[in-house]
Amino acid sequence: MRPTGGGEVVIDELEMMLLDVIYFILRNSVRVFLRPRTKPIDGELVLITGSGGGLGRLFAQEFTKHGAEVVLWDVNSSPNEQTATLVRALGGKAHTYTVDVTNRADVYRSAELVRKDLGRDVTMLVNNAGVVAGERMLDCPDELIERTMKVNCHALFWTVKAFLPQMKAQNHGHIVTIASVLGLFSTPFVEDYCASKFAAVGFHESLAHELLAEEVEGVKTTLVCPYIVDTGMFEGCKIREEVEMLLPPLEPQYCVEQAMNAILIDQPLVCIPRLTYLPFLSRALLPWESNVVTYRFMGSDKCMLPFIESKKKQMANGPVKTTNRDHLNGAVQGLWQCAQVRLFECRFRRLRLRHFISQELQHLLCCVPLGHFLTRSHSFGSLVAHCHLYHGKSSDRRGEIRMGRAELLMGWLALSEGRVPAGQGML
Numbered sequence: 016m017r018p019t020g021g022g023e024v025v026i027d028e029l030e031m032m033l034l035d036v037i038y039f040i041l042r043n044s045v046r047v048f049l050r051p052r053t054k055p056i057d058g059e060l061v062l063i064t065g066s067g068g069g070l071g072r073l074f075a076q077e078f079t080k081h082g083a084e085v086v087l088w089d090v091n092s093s094p095n096e097q098t099a100t101l102v103r104a105l106g107g108k109a110h111t112y113t114v115d116v117t118n119r120a121d122v123y124r125s126a127e128l129v130r131k132d133l134g135r136d137v138t139m140l141v142n143n144a145g146v147v148a149g150e151r152m153l154d155c156p157d158e159l160i161e162r163t164m165k166v167n168c169h170a171l172f173w174t175v176k177a178f179l180p181q182m183k184a185q186n187h188g189h190i191v192t193i194a195s196v197l198g199l200f201s202t203p204f205v206e207d208y209c210a211s212k213f214a215a216v217g218f219h220e221s222l223a224h225e226l227l228a229e230e231v232e233g234v235k236t237t238l239v240c241p242y243i244v245d246t247g248m249f250e251g252c253k254i255r256e257e258v259e260m261l262l263p264p265l266e267p268q269y270c271v272e273q274a275m276n277a278i279l280i281d282q283p284l285v286c287i288p289r290l291t292y293l294p295f296l297s298r299a300l301l302p303w304e305s306n307v308v309t310y311r312f313m314g315s316d317k318c319m320l321p322f323i324e325s326k327k328k329q330m331a332n333g334p335v336k337t338t339n340r341d342h343l344n345g346a347v348q349g350l351w352q353c354a355q356v357r358l359f360e361c362r363f364r365r366l367r368l369r370h371f372i373s374q375e376l377q378h379l380l381c382c383v384p385l386g387h388f389l390t391r392s393h394s395f396g397s398l399v400a401h402c403h404l405y406h407g408k409s410s411d412r413r414g415e416i417r418m419g420r421a422e423l424l425m426g427w428l429a430l431s432e433g434r435v436p437a438g439q440g441m442l
């Protein structure tokens with residue numbers, strides 16, 4: 016006997032829901048074999064964060080090939096310019112901005128600037144910038160853990176808040192989050208990364224549900240969860256050899272093409288490769304202990320140790336020796352950006368950078384016989400527009416660099432911990 020009144024409505028809606036569930040399961044199964052038509056994106060304005068290298072650069076090129084105009088945001092200006100050059104070589108339009116996505120003031124200001132410069136709104140946002148500390152949690156400086164959370168998770172809030180309102184107003188847009196399979200299941204020794212990517216997945220899914228609950232059907236979302244990609248981010252990471260034959264690190268180009276396929280059909284979630292849906296499912300369905308033994312068998316329980324080891328070696332082995340000026344620029348810019356971020360946060364904006372360089376940091380910089388090295392900061396504009404690094408006490412003036420990553424990190428930490436008093440400038 017069917018209930019009457021409110022009960023009948025619930026039963027009807029339940030039946031409808033079950034039919035819908037079955038329909039979407041069937042539709043998505045068919046889509047695995049018969050791909051739906053892709054949407055045209057020529058004329059879209061696509062903003063990509065972390066576009067200075069790796070996947071971000073390839074995304075810029077792929078979107079260009081599909082006729083979109085790209086806005087490139089990266090904290091590193093010179094590699095970002097290289098991406099723009101590649102985009103222009105493909106006949107596309109690229110606009111570069113040096114933005115630290117962890118700095119919300121910088122994000123909001125740059126978003127306004129993009130609007131003003133281009134006279135139009137961003138219609139697709141690809142949140143791609145990402146970092147990993149690469150150290151065991153108990154050895155890892157707090158600042159590095161914080162940085163992972165800020166880049167991989169907090170930044171998503173700032174960029175979405177900057178660009179979603181216009182998309183909603185026009186009921187047109189697309190938000191893409193490049194998370195990771197490590198946002199769906201975890202692996203040991205990368206707690207910072209897993210935590211930040213689980214957070215990114217949570218953020219993205221909640222946002223996607225919100226847009227649907229508000230019936231903003233024109234703003235689409237795609238969550239991209241790749242397995243290890245061969246960009247160098249997890250260099251050294253190794254699972255059991257026999258399993259690695261089944262699941263080798265992804266070619267960056269393949270990864271981006273798969274992600275593009277998903278974006279262009281408005282697919283809400285894509286795991287690359289498909290095989291990685293399996294551990295995602297087993298995490299949800301199997302007992303914890305079953306997953307533990309599977310991890311052990313596959314070598315996933317210790318796969319990050321060689322990666323951490325290789326990162327440690329890079330840091331501790333000290334002197335990176337090169338006569339290549341570009342390499343030198345990269346190393347110094349790393350320190351420079353860290354210093355800028357800290358300085359910005361410390362609200363020392365109006366003062367000259369040299370006043371904040373302590374003897375300690377100068378000593379570190381002395382390890383670099385830089386000669387008369389000029390660097391520029393877009394984000395700090397006139398503040399550090401022409402800053403000459405310390406000429407170095409070293410007599411070596413052949414332009415040889417002797418600066419290890421450990422030293423760069425120490426310099427950064429000195430700044431982070433406020434051990435860099437003002438007014439001792441020697442520049």
Ligand SMILES: NC(=O)c1ccc[n+]([C@@H]2O[C@H](COP(=O)([O-])OP(=O)(O)OC[C@H]3O[C@@H](n4cnc5c(N)ncnc54)[C@H](O)[C@@H]3O)[C@@H](O)[C@H]2O)c1
Nearest residue numbers: 065067068069070090115116143144145195243244246248
């Ligand atoms: N490489 C992998 O194995 C892998 C696997 C799964 C997911 N992912 C994700 O894919 C995305 C791209 O990774 P990738 O391998 O190309 O990394 P990558 O290191 O090659 O590139 C990351 C880019 O982000 C930029 N960036 C870092 N901090 C920034 C900041 N504060 N503001 C602006 N830009 C910043 C860097 O300058 C760099 O250009 C990341 O979100 C990463 O977590 C990577």
